[in-house]
Amino acid sequence: MANPSPADTxxxxxxxxxxxxxxxSPADxxxxxxxxxxxSPADxxxxxxxxxxxSPADxxxxxxxxxxxSPxxxxxxxxxxxxxxxxxxxxxxQLCNSVGDxxxxxxxxLYFTGVVGLSAGQVGAGLAVAWAVGSTAGVALGTLADRxxxxxxxxxxxLVTAAAVAAFLxxxxxxxxxxxxxxxxxxxxxxxxxxxxxxxxxxxxEARTAVLxxxxxxxxxxxxxxxxxxxxxxxxxxxxxxxxxxxxxxGGFLLCALLLGRLPAPAPLPAVPGRGGSGTAVLRDxxxxxxxxxxxxLLLRMPVLSLALPLWIAQRTAAPGWTVSALFVLNTTAxxxxxxxxxxxxxxxxxxxxxVRGAGAVLxxxxxxxxxxxxxxxxxxxxxxxxxxxxxxxxxxxxxxSAGAWQLGLGLAPADRVGQYQGFYGAxxxxxxxxxxxxxxxxxxxxxxxGWLLLGGVFALxxxxxxxxxxxxxxxxxxxxxxxxxxxxxGRP
Numbered sequence: 341m342a343n344p345s346p347a348d349t350x351x352x353x354x355x356x357x358x359x360x361x362x363x364x365s366p367a368d369x370x371x372x373x374x375x376x377x378x379x380s381p382a383d384x385x386x387x388x389x390x391x392x393x394x395s396p397a398d399x400x401x402x403x404x405x406x407x408x409x410s411p412x413x414x415x416x417x418x419x420x421x422x423x424x425x426x427x428x429x430x431x432x433x434q435l436c437n438s439v440g441d442x443x444x445x446x447x448x449x450l451y452f453t454g455v456v457g458l459s460a461g462q463v464g465a466g467l468a469v470a471w472a473v474g475s476t477a478g479v480a481l482g483t484l485a486d487r488x489x490x491x492x493x494x495x496x497x498x499l500v501t502a503a504a505v506a507a508f509l510x511x512x513x514x515x516x517x518x519x520x521x522x523x524x525x526x527x528x529x530x531x532x533x534x535x536x537x538x539x540x541x542x543x544x545x546e547a548r549t550a551v552l553x554x555x556x557x558x559x560x561x562x563x564x565x566x567x568x569x570x571x572x573x574x575x576x577x578x579x580x581x582x583x584x585x586x587x588x589x590x591g592g593f594l595l596c597a598l599l600l601g602r603l604p605a606p607a608p609l610p611a612v613p614g615r616g617g618s619g620t621a622v623l624r625d626x627x628x629x630x631x632x633x634x635x636x637x638l639l640l641r642m643p644v645l646s647l648a649l650p651l652w653i654a655q656r657t658a659a660p661g662w663t664v665s666a667l668f669v670l671n672t673t674a675x676x677x678x679x680x681x682x683x684x685x686x687x688x689x690x691x692x693x694x695x696v697r698g699a700g701a702v703l704x705x706x707x708x709x710x711x712x713x714x715x716x717x718x719x720x721x722x723x724x725x726x727x728x729x730x731x732x733x734x735x736x737x738x739x740x741x742s743a744g745a746w747q748l749g750l751g752l753a754p755a756d757r758v759g760q761y762q763g764f765y766g767a768x769x770x771x772x773x774x775x776x777x778x779x780x781x782x783x784x785x786x787x788x789x790x791g792w793l794l795l796g797g798v799f800a801l802x803x804x805x806x807x808x809x810x811x812x813x814x815x816x817x818x819x820x821x822x823x824x825x826x827x828x829x830x831g832r833p
Contacts, residue, residue, distance in 0.1 A: 426542045426603055427551050430535075433599040434555050435562045437498070440592030442566020443585045444505070447573050451582040456511055466518045467525075471770035474525030478770075479622065481530025482537065482763025490537035490759060491605045497531040498597035505590040509583055529770060533763035540750055540758045541606025546687060552746045553683035560676040621757060622764045627813035628752060629764075634809055635745050636768030637802040638696070640795070641703060641738060643776040645671055645731075648784045649710070655785065657713045659723040667731045674735045682736070683743035689751055689814055693807035695744035699737040700803020706733035707796030711789035741803075748806070752813045 452463045485493035504524035511517045543551050569588070573581040622628060650664045686695050709730035713723050753761035783791035 427554070429599050429603050430539065430542075430551070431554060431558050433596045434558050436599065437501075437589075437592045437596040438559045438562025439566040439569070440505075440585075440589030442563035442568075443570035443573065444566070444589040445563070446567050446570035447582055447585050448508075450574065451508075451586070452517065455579050455582055456517065458514060458517060462514050462517070466514065466521050468774050469518065470521035470525040471774050473522050474529040475767040475770040475774075477526035478529030478533050478763035478767055479620065479760055480763070481526070482533030482759035482761070483757070484530075485534035485537045485759030486757050489605055490534050490541055491600060491603055493759070494531060494534040494538050495597045495601045497527050497534055498593050498600060500527040501531060502590045502593035502597070505586055505593065509586050525770065529766065530763065532766050532769075533759050535600075536750065536762040536766070537759035538600070538603065538606065540753075540755075542603065545751065548750055549683050549686050549692075549743055549747045550680070553680040553743060556679045556742060557676050560672050560679070564672050564676070622761050625761075625813075625816075627809060627816055628761065631748060631752065631806065631809045631813055632765045632768060634802045634806050635749070635765065636771050637798060638700070638703075638741055638745075638806075639768045639772035640776050640779060641734070641741070641799065642769075642772050643780050644734065647777050648780040649727075649731075651781065651785050652710065652713075653727065656788070657723045657727070658718060658720045659713070659727055660720060663724055663727055667727060670728065670731055671735045671738075674732075675739060679739050679742070682739035683746075686743040686747050689748065689810055692744040692747035692751070693810045695740045696748070696803050696806045698803075699741035699744065700800045700806075702733050702737035702740070703799035703803070704796035706730045706737060707792040707799070709733060711792035714789050737799075744806075748810055752810065752817065754817075 449460075449463065452458045453460060458466075481493070481497065501524060504520055504527055507516075507520040507523070511520055539548060539551065566588075570585055573585045645667065649667060653659050653663055654661065686692050707730075709726060712718075713726050713730075718726070749762060749765040750758065753765075780795065783795050785791075787794065
C-alpha cells in the first residue's frame with residue numbers, strides 16, 4: 341500500500357513509503373565535484389579562438405577576433421550533488437530497513453502478546469500513545485535536520501531506531517514496552533522527515549517525485565520479502581524465532597545508518613531573514629496546515645486494506661477468508677510494479693493537485709464498489725470479483741495520491757525548513773494510524789454500505805479541496821532561491 345513518504349516504514353502500512361533501479365534522470369548525473377563543461381552547440385567558449393563569422397550579414401571584418409586569453413574555468417558547482425550514487429544509496433538504505441520491518445510487522449503482535457505476555461489491549465493502548473508522541477516529535481526532529489544537517493540527523497535517528505527495536509528484545513513489562521515503543525515511534529517519525537530533507541538536498545526538485553516513486557517500489561518489495569521471512573518465524577512459533585526477527589530489523593536499521601552516512605552532505609541552510617528561528621513556524625503557515633490536514637483525511641485510506649476490509653469480508657460478504665490475503669498481495673504487487681509509472685506525470689504543483697483530485701474520485705468509486713458487496717444474494721464468486729475490482733481502484737488511487745502528496749509536501753516547503761515541514765506533513769501517517777482504525781471500523785462495520793459511501797464522500801471532498809489549498813499556499817511563497825552548494829565532504833554533515 342502506497343505511503344505519503346517512502347521513508348516511513350512504520351506498522352499498519354504495507355507499502356511502503358519510502359522509499360527500484362537507480363535514478364538516471366538528467367537532474368542526477370554529476371559524479372564529480374565540478375560538472376563537465378557544457379559542449380552544446382550554443383556554447384563555444386571551450387575553443388581558444390572563436391571561429392570567424394562568415395555569415396553574409398556580417399562582412400565588415402576580414403580578420404579573426406583576437407584570441408581569448410581569459411583563464412578557463414569550470415562551471416560553478418551544482419546546487420545538488422545529483423550523482424547517480426546518491427539515489428542508488430537511498431534505494432539500498434530503504435531496502436535494508438524495509439526487509440526487517442516487513443518481518444517485524446507480521447510477527448510483532450504475537451511476540452508482544454505471546455512472548456512478552458502483554459494483553460492485546462495493552463499493546464493497542466501503548467502503540468496509540470507512542471504514535472501520538474511520535475507525531476509531535478517529528479516536527480522537532482525535522483527542525484533538527486534543517487539546522488544540523490539532514491544526513492547526520494538521518495544517521496543518528498536510524499541508529500536510535502535500531503536501539504529501540506533492540507530494546508524490544510529485553511522488555512518484560514508494560515512500562516518497558518511503552519518506553520521502547522515511544523522511542524521507536526519518535527525516531528521513525530523523525531527519520532522519515534530527515535530522509536525527506538536529505539532527498540530534497542540531493543535531488544533536483546523536478547526529479548524528486550520520480551525518485552520517491554522508486555523508493556516506494558523498493559519499499560514494497562522489501563516489505564514483501566520481510567513478510568515472507570516473518571512467516572517462517574510464525575511457522576516456527578518459538579521465542580528464538582521471534583528474537584531473530586527483532587535482531588534482523590535492528591540490523592537492517594544499522595546498515596541503513598551506514599549507507600546514509602556514505603551520502604554527500606547537503607549544507608545546512610541558514611534561516612531566511614525575517615522568519616525567526618522558531619521550531620514551530622510551520623504551525624503559523626495556515627495554507628500549509630490546511631493542506632496537511634486534507635492529506636491526513638486522505639490517509640484514512642490506510643486502514644481500509646489492513647483492517648476495514650478483513651472485518652467487512654468476514655462479517656458482511658460471502659467471500660472466503662483467503663480473499664483478504666489475495667487482496668493484500670494484489671495491492672503490494674501493484675505498488676511495486678506500477679508506482680513509478682503512476683508518478684511519472686506528476687512534475688509540478690498543478691499536476692500534483694490534479695493527481696490528488698483524481699485519486700479522490702477513484703477512492704469514492706472504490707468505496708461504492710466495496711459497498712456493493714453487501715447486496716443480498718451475492719454469491720462467493722461474484723463477491724470475490726467485486727472485491728478485486730474495488731481493490732484495483734483502491735491501489736490506483738493510493739499510487740496517484742502518494743505521487744501528488746509527495747510533490748505538494750516537498751514543493752511547498754521552504755528550502756530552509758524542509759525537515760520541519762515534512763515532520764508536520766508526515767504527521768498525517770501516525771494520526772491516520774492512531775485514529776483511522778476507530779473511524780473506519782465505526783463507519784464501515786457499524787454503518788454498512790452507507791458508511792462506505794460516507795467515507796468515499798470524505799475522500800472526494802478532501803481531494804477536491806487540495807487544489808485550492810495548494811494554490812493558496814503557492815501564492816504565499818516567495819520566489820524560489822537557489823540553495824547553497826552541497827558540501828564536498830562525505831564524512832560529516
